[in-house]
Amino acid sequence: MSTMKERFAPEPERYEFSAAPMHQFELARRDFFKVLGAGIAVFVVAKEALPAQETAAGSRSFHNEELPKEITSWLHVGxxxxxxxxxxxxxxxxxxxxSISQTIADELRVPFESVRLVLADTTLTPFDAGTFGSRTTPTMTPQFRRVAEAARNLLIGVAAKEWNVAPEGLVAADAKVTDPTSKRSLSYAELARGKTLAQNLPAEDPITPASEWKIAxxxxxxxxxxxxxxxxxxxxSDIRLDGMLYGKVLRPPSFGATLTSYDDTAAKAMTGVTVVRDGDFIAVAAPSAHEAQKALDAIHTQWKEVPQVPSKEIFSHLKKNAEPSSNERFRRQKGSLEEGLAAAAHRIDATYNVAYIAHAPLEPRAAVAQWTDGKLAVWTGTQRPFANRDELASVFHIPESNVRVIVPDTGAAYGGKHTSDAAIEAARLARATGKPVKVVWTREEEFTWAYFRPAGVIEVSSGVTGDGKLTAWEFHNYHSGMSGIETPYDVANQLTQYHQVPLVLRSGSYRGLAATANHFARETHMDALARVAKMDSLEFRLKNLSDVRMRAVLEAAAKSCGWPRKKTQEGQGFGLACGAEKGSYVATCAEVAVDRASGSVRVVRVVEAFECGAIVNPxxxxxxxxxxxxQGLGGALFEAVEFENGHIKxxxxxxxxxxxxxxxxxxEAVLLDRKDLPSAGAGETPIMTIAPAVGNALFDATGIRLNNLPLVPNGLRAA
Amino acid sequence: MAKAMEIEVNGKHYAVSYPADTPLLDVLRDELSLTGTKYGCGEGQCGACTVLIGGAPKRSCQIPVSAAVAKPVTTIEGLEKEAKLHPVQQAFLDAGAFQCAFCTSGMLMSSVGLLQKNANPKREEIVQSLQGNICRCGTHPRIIEAVQHAAKMMQERGR
Incomplete structure (x- = not known):
């Protein structure tokens, strides 16, 4: 397993937009207290950035110094x-x-209600690569525990000095420090008053074990x-600034189309309307959204369109256009497939196809941009504020220090809001008009000009002995990605390979990345193998699985759904699937009801067991x-982006x-709380196993093996 | 051409001047700054823009402002009375029936509309009433639970 990780881990998921490098952090310590007011502050600094002699416990004087560049989070007690x-x-x-507020309150020993969080503001918060990959809980909760603990110790130190006693005997609780001997106490507010105390400390593991958490x-x-x-x-999309205009962007009729004629005379003649044409960017700004739309409609354009691959042919296209796959980073081999297959009593070869799907967050992409004295401020719903800042700086040829990106709590993203499209559009219009501009994408724009979860083709060949031991496992993923590509089952002979294919549609991260596609193929295939080996599919999985955490979620899901279930009516079926990714484990049991006469497919019940270490907020x-x-049921059952010649249909x-x-x-969600394990993220892994569990249940109900996602876009009528 | 009209929203009367076919949603959000009502699709498919017009839930992106004249409009901002949440709001809060919460206003307005018409809806009736409201975060089971809870609270209060 570790070899696999070493070989695959350094290569970022192809469709997770890559992280930007660390950047200069401009706020000096004096400015910091000027902005926030006096008090106590603690900063977490990447370990390698701290001088060797400085330790976590070392309370170091910090006067007139710039803050280190590698700060990743900080805390202030006002x-x-x-x-x-x-x-x-x-x-x-x-x-x-x-969840982060709970962690801070827990470790600092203050009421939950007294904690505020400033998130995703490139001027006020430290650099962060982005909110993706289920990284917030595993990285931020331990860091905030560290800063909160250090701040607590600083406050104790201030009290000890005040009372001229040793800090060791003092107790911090309920936002105050108490001396149990003299019964004196001072609130954190009193202790922070007039102070500008700051401390750096390295990011390390949390100190308080989960079993002792009180608020977390x-x-x-x-x-x-x-x-x-x-x-x-x-x-x-709700922000409105004084004098703000509404912007609309003219989109080409299809992907890759080029402009051949252009006439904006009528639009330009409209009162209050500004038309911007800058290269292939054509957009308008007007005092209302209605007027902006009218102006946009009045621009006459003609385009030259180019033939493109349709969704109908996408899977054969992906297979045919795979890049030569000599790249070792994408390939892992162990044992001998020939020997494995030779030792098998049964062999199964199958191909699985996974369609493009859209994130469709209910709040479409939006941005409000304002220029003041050559400096740009943009409010936008993005997962990558700092990358957005850098892209804006680059597009407008201004220093990054002149761009501020602020992310209001956003109407969801699911991996779909990494890019800075709306921000750039609003900023370009704001620059042209000299006024703040808001751009909110329409639903159609969101479905067309955002990006998609990539389609993929997965080929699996496998062998199993008569008594159900896996002997060979060959797994090829074309295009969709490497997340979750590695089998968690014990197989001596295996080959796993990812094949890159040039993009057909603009593609990017989607909740769980390719782990959904890879788990669909693997877990569907495992179900088919259990059938040929004439074994119960739970028993078959357990027989080939030594990972104890995976076994635990499988057994928990099986227990709660009453596996193995007996079918009591026509069209009923049950299916299982399990998986692990990003440090957390999932197993799903699905029950379906199929009416072959009408073709209707209903998912009746889902039991999912999930384990992500110590739970921060159940x-x-x-x-x-x-x-x-x-959400996963959509991609499992019916979601698919249809396209032809660069049009989304x-x-x-x-x-x-x-x-x-x-x-x-x-x-029914069965949450396994492992207080002995570090908290892992939970945003993605629970989506991975619903599709194969449902697909396997449909096979159980009908005897029809469905190898494509979506499984039943048109129902499942009797042939 | 812009037309002068008077509309009543959350008990207040507003004089607005808009082309008669302007969606009520745009007037609420951009003119009256009642931004709790959301744009989600502009096609009446997602329910994020749901408001009550004459007590019935309607998609404000599909209703021209001229059609809202002479009928009282209630938006999410009109549910809370004297700093006291409407039972449906309280029930959503109690059930934690939101994640990104962008659909929440529309869910609340559809639910209030349902409960005004049917004080004790069956589960299937709740599902039917909310079928036109999309929640992409997948909070549906808690939303149903919240509506059931709200129905109970409203009956207990004898409203």
Whole structure:
């Protein structure tokens, strides 16, 4: 296993947009306290950036120094007792504002309500590569635990000095430091008053074990929940600045089309309208969205379109256009496939196809841009504020220090909001008009000009002995990606390879990346192998699985769904699937009901067991797990982007079906809390196994093996 | 051409001047700054823009502002009374029935519309009423739970 990790890990997932390098952090310490007010501050610094002699415990004087460049998070305790944590991560519904606040409150020993978080603001927060890859919980919660612990010790130190006693005997609790001997106490607010104390410390593992958490680990409700149920929360698309104009961008009729004629006379004549043409960027700004649309409609253009691959032919295209795959980084081999297959009693070869799908976050891409004295401020819903900042700086040829990107808590992303498209568009229009400009993409633009989860073709050849031991495993993924490509099962002879293919549609990250495609192929194939070996599919998996955490989720899911289930009615079926990725483990059991006469397919019940180490907030985690199951049902059953000659044929919710209330089965999420293990992220892994579990249940119900995602876009009528 | 009209929103009367076919959604958001009502698709397919018009849930992206004249409009901002949440808002809060929460306003308005018409809806009736509202985060089970909880609270309060 470790060899596999070593070989594959250094290569970033092809469709996870690559991280930008570290950047200069401009705020000096004196400015920091000027902005935030006096108090106590602690900064987490990447370990290698600290001088060798400096240790975590070393309280070091810090006067008149620049902050280190490699700071990754920090915490401030103000004179009013308000605790503020700073990180470049963004909130998009995954509920990190709550879980990080809990962690800080827990370690600093303050009420949960006194903690504020400043997220994803390139001027106020430290550099962060982006909110993706389920990295927030594993990286940010230990860091904030470290800063909170250090801040607590600083506060104890201030009290000890004040009382002229040894700090060791003092107790920090309920936002105050108490001396148990003299019964004196001082609140954190009192201790912070008039101070400008700061400390750097290295990022290390958390100190307080999960078994001793008091606020973390609890199902606390979402921070600012009231702002969301009253409509008061301002998403990017809700922001309105004084004098703000509304922008609209003219899109080509198809991908790759080139402009052949252009006439904006009528649009330019409209009152209050500004038309911008800069290279192939054509856009308008007007005092209202309505006027902007009218102006856009009045621009006359003609385009030369080019023939392109249609969705109907995508899988054969991907297979045919694979790049020569001599690249060792994408290939792992062990044992001998020939010997493995020779030892097998049964062999199965199968091909699995996975369609392009769209993220379709309910808040489309949006940005508000404002220029002031050559400096640009942009509010936008993005997962990568710092990369957006750098792209804006590069596009407008200005220093990064002149760009500020602020991310209001966003109407979801699911991996789909890495790019800075809307930000660049709004900023270009704002520069041309000298006024703030808001650009909000239409749903059709979102479905067409964003990017997609890439399609893929996966070929699997395998062998199994008569008594159900895997002997050979060959797995080729074309185009969709490497996440979750590695089999967790024990197979002595295996070859795993990823084959790159030049992009057909603009493609990028999607919740879980290629792990969904790879798990669909693998777990469907495992079900087929169990059938030829005449074994129960749970028993078959366990027989080939030594990973104890994987066994634990499988057994938990099986127990809760009552596996093995006996079919009690026509068209009923049950299916299992399991997987592990990004440090967390999942197993899913699905029950389906198929009516072959009408072709209707219904997912009746889903039980999913999930384990991500120590749980920080079981309530938020449950939302993420149940949400992943429901979102995953779309890609499993019916979602697919259809295209032809560079046109998206279904860029509307009326034509691109997403899961709705009627599609939602009874769902039971079984959360395994491993307090002895570090907390892993949970945003992605729970989506990986719903498709194969449903596919396997459909086979159980009908005897029809479905190897393509989506499984049943048109139902499953009797032949 | 812009036309002068008077509309009533959340009990207040507003004089607005817009082309008669302008979607009510645009007037609410851009003119009245009632941004709790969301744009999600502009095609009446996602329900994020749901408001009550004369007490019935409607997609404000599909209703021309001229059609909202003479009928009271209620938006998400009109549910809270004297700093007290509407039972449906409270129920969503209690159930944690949101993640990114961009669909929440529309879900709330559709649910309020349902409960005004049917004080004790069956699960299937809730599903039917919310079928036109999309939640991409997959919070559906909690939303159903919240509506059931709200129905109970409203009955107990004898509303």
């Amino acid at each position: 004179e009013d007792g308000v605790v503020t944590g700073f990180t470049g991560k963004a909130e998009m519904g995954q509920n990190i504002r709550t 680990g609890k199902p606390l409700p979402k921070v600012d929940g009231r702002a969301f149920v009253t409509g008061r929360h301002q998403y990017t 309530d938020g985690l449950r939302n993420q797990v149940v949400g992943a199951i429901i 279904n860029p509307h919710f009326s034509a691109y079906r997403v899961p709705r209330f009627r599609d939602v089965p009874e769902i």
